[in-house]
Amino acid sequence: MSAGAPPSTAQIEPGGFRFEAEAGRTLLQSAESAGIELPSSCRNGTCRSCICRLLDGEVRYRIEWPGLSREEKAEGWILPCVAEPVGDVRLDVPLAFSHF
Numbered sequence: 001m002s003a004g005a006p007p008s009t010a011q012i013e014p015g016g017f018r019f020e021a022e023a024g025r026t027l028l029q030s031a032e033s034a035g036i037e038l039p040s041s042c043r044n045g046t047c048r049s050c051i052c053r054l055l056d057g058e059v060r061y062r063i064e065w066p067g068l069s070r071e072e073k074a075e076g077w078i079l080p081c082v083a084e085p086v087g088d089v090r091l092d093v094p095l096a097f098s099h100f
């Protein structure tokens with residue numbers, strides 16, 4: 001994590017929920033801090049419960065082999081439990097909901 005880096009904005013579609021996504025935190029962690037629930041289970045990139053489409057932006061992974069095939073990655077599928085944003089991102093997570 002680069003200290004002092006400004007947080008990115010993450011937007012969840014189709015709900016339109018927005019939250020600050022800090023570099024160095026996973027998208028799942030940042031969403032939870034903002035009161036937004038995304039589907040998840042293992043939280044370590046294995047079970048694929050959290051799989052969703054990245055509509056815009058870029059992510060990097062904290063683990064070397066997230067449970068995604070090369071084809072899935074190419075099609076824009078990501079695992080937000082182990083993905084950190086690189087700049088602003090927009091995700092398609094129909095089952096997401098906000099506590100607020």
Ligand code: FES
Pocket residue numbers: 039040041042043044045046047048049050051067079080081082
């Ligand atoms: S919660 Fe299991 S892969 Fe993301």
